[in-house]
Amino acid sequence: MKNKNAFLESLEHAFELEKKYDVPAVDILLISLNMEGVNYPFLDSKRVRFKMSPYLINEEFYLALTNTKDSRWTHNGKKLLFEKKPIADAELAENDTCDSTYFRKFVNIKGHKIGTEMTINSNNRRKCSGCKFCGTYQLNSAKGDEDDLTSPLKLRKRINHVLINEKLEDLSYVRGISIVTGCFKNEKETLEHILMLNDVLKNNYNFKGELKYMGSQMTSLKSLKKIAEYVNPATIAMTIECFTRRDQMLKPKKRVSLEKSREILNSAKALGIGTTILYIQGLDPLDIFAEEIKKYIPVLTNFPIINTMQEYAPGQADLRHPSANKIDYYLNARKILENIFKDKNLKPKVWQDYRGLFFTKYNGEKLNGIKI
Numbered sequence: 373m374k375n376k377n378a379f380l381e382s383l384e385h386a387f388e389l390e391k392k393y394d395v396p397a398v399d400i401l402l403i404s405l406n407m408e409g410v411n412y413p414f415l416d417s418k419r420v421r422f423k424m425s426p427y428l429i430n431e432e433f434y435l436a437l438t439n440t441k442d443s444r445w446t447h448n449g450k451k452l453l454f455e456k457k458p459i460a461d462a463e464l465a466e467n468d469t470c471d472s473t474y475f476r477k478f479v480n481i482k483g484h485k486i487g488t489e490m491t492i493n494s495n496n497r498r499k500c501s502g503c504k505f506c507g508t509y510q511l512n513s514a515k516g517d518e519d520d521l522t523s524p525l526k527l528r529k530r531i532n533h534v535l536i537n538e539k540l541e542d543l544s545y546v547r548g549i550s551i552v553t554g555c556f557k558n559e560k561e562t563l564e565h566i567l568m569l570n571d572v573l574k575n576n577y578n579f580k581g582e583l584k585y586m587g588s589q590m591t592s593l594k595s596l597k598k599i600a601e602y603v604n605p606a607t608i609a610m611t612i613e614c615f616t617r618r619d620q621m622l623k624p625k626k627r628v629s630l631e632k633s634r635e636i637l638n639s640a641k642a643l644g645i646g647t648t649i650l651y652i653q654g655l656d657p658l659d660i661f662a663e664e665i666k667k668y669i670p671v672l673t674n675f676p677i678i679n680t681m682q683e684y685a686p687g688q689a690d691l692r693h694p695s696a697n698k699i700d701y702y703l704n705a706r707k708i709l710e711n712i713f714k715d716k717n718l719k720p721k722v723w724q725d726y727r728g729l730f731f732t733k734y735n736g737e738k739l740n741g742i743k744i
């Protein structure tokens with residue numbers, strides 16, 4: 373049976389596409405690998421994450437992938453191979469969970485590698501279910517109940533543990549903290565949770581950076597005003613995910629209408645809150661993608677965070693729009709974004725988006741900066 377996540381025909385195919393679309397072959401390889409997943413036989417885990425450096429470029433990337441025997445990409449413990457041809461050096465992988473607290477955007481400070489962006493999965497994301505493309509609830513937990521950080525006591529316990537692990541005194545080096553949660557009962561609880569996190573992180577851990585809420589449960593002007601007043605600086609990254617079939621794809625709590633989402637982002641922006649959207653590439657036809665994403669331009673202060681659709685659970689490949697079953701779809705999506713955002717001073721951030729569309733080049737220019 374055909375592997376529905378396998379889009380690249382051969383390594384030569386990547387070089388042909390490079391010429392045709394003027395997209396670096398390394399970006400094409402990374403897009404394809406992200407969607408197909410990897411065969412990593414050393415861990416009995418549905419998802420794995422690891423660092424790798426492709427031979428085509430002198431740079432390192434971090435990947436979080438589905439671990440499947442069906443993939444033609446194999447990790448032999450040292451190298452990553454496509455159909456037995458080595459394409460990158462790769463470090464050993466670890467289990468990819470969705471409930472841990474982890475760092476990104478590493479910099480060297482006084483000889484130590486320190487993560488300057490942190491993600492907190494603070495409210496039972498593992499137990500959240502209902503969106504068709506999501507598979508986080510099927511993943512192993514890092515350590516039992518670590519994903520419930522909904523009280524100041526639990527949060528402090530977790531942060532203390534992280535600080536010891538990372539050999540950090542406090543969170544003063546951290547520039548941004550992203551809060552990723554499973555859905556709360558309602559907006560009120562979501563807001564209280566964000567304000568609680570804000571208090572603890574700033575008052576107890578010397579955090580002075582930006583707090584970023586990733587979700588769609590912050591919808592009223594009243595809540596946004598509270599965020600603007602107490603959480604400063606703040607960003608709202610609305611989990612839009614797709615533009616079509618929203619009734620089928622999203623659980624009811626996430627089904628904010630597209631128009632309403634723009635109203636919310638517009639109000640947030642007017643209040644001085646940073647804005648962006650999270651979107652899954654592969655669920656919509658490209659003409660609708662282009663038409664809809666354009667409407668968000670006036671309300672965004674950051675480039676959208678675009679993730680290519682990965683198959684967390686068997687069968688999810690069938691959710692893709694039929695036109696998204698070809699690698700060309702993703703290369704055309706890049707062109708659409710470059711064109712729509714050409715007059716904006718916004719760029720994708722590779723460290724923020726390990727399964728995005730852009731890895732080394734955007735709009736004809738090299739994507740410099742931190743990748744992991």
Ligand code: SF4
Pocket residue numbers: 497500501502503506507508553554555623626
């Ligand atoms: S809200 Fe949807 S996408 Fe987010 S964790 Fe829950 S089921 Fe998954």
